Amino acid sequence: ILNVEQSPQSLHVQEGDSTNFTCSFPSSNFYALHWYRWETAKSPEALFVMTLNGDEKKKGRISATLNTKEGYSYLYIKGSQPEDSATYLCASTLIDNAGNMLTFGGGTRLMVKP
């Protein structure tokens, strides 16, 4: 089983703070790295899919980077807002996965205090 790890497990920040969290994954046979945002009582929502080493993606105040050689991805949130409070999941796909199975990390639960 592919081991995907996320840190920290949870994070409390003040509104306006910038923050980042980490996803690490085995780098051999890497195919794609996914970030999802999961708000309470809603479905996980895809944020980014990255495949190339050095990829950087941005959506509003949220951005992500990918290092496939060393097996990590960072998710950054600039100027956190209370509506950013959610669990952020990362998942990795291997190049030889049948059905493009995602292997998920345990998630980082972000709470932004107004």
Next chain:
Amino acid sequence: DGGITQSPKYLFRKEGQNVTLSCEQNLNHDAMYWYRQDPGQGLRLIYYSQIVNDFQKGDIAEGYSVSREKKESFPLTVTSAQKNPTAFYLCASSAGVSSYEQYFGPGTRLTVT
């Protein structure tokens, strides 16, 4: 609206009973997936199906069964053989092997007492 629906949102069952969780999608996606989440853990894959009438075991298939008789539907049965069935269950779909982005339903929380 295109999407994935799971029903019911909350389900309660007595130990020893089988229970079936519904998952329907109208996205015309070929592939569908079932995941389980336990507190403090990531999503773990139970079963997946790439096309109608075909499905494969995921990492934690023991005590579960599925069927894929129609493209739109992928029901999951939690059998009495599943030792710890109380969990949150998420269904997902993707366009197929060539598309790796998965779309999720809202989930069903199953409590077995």
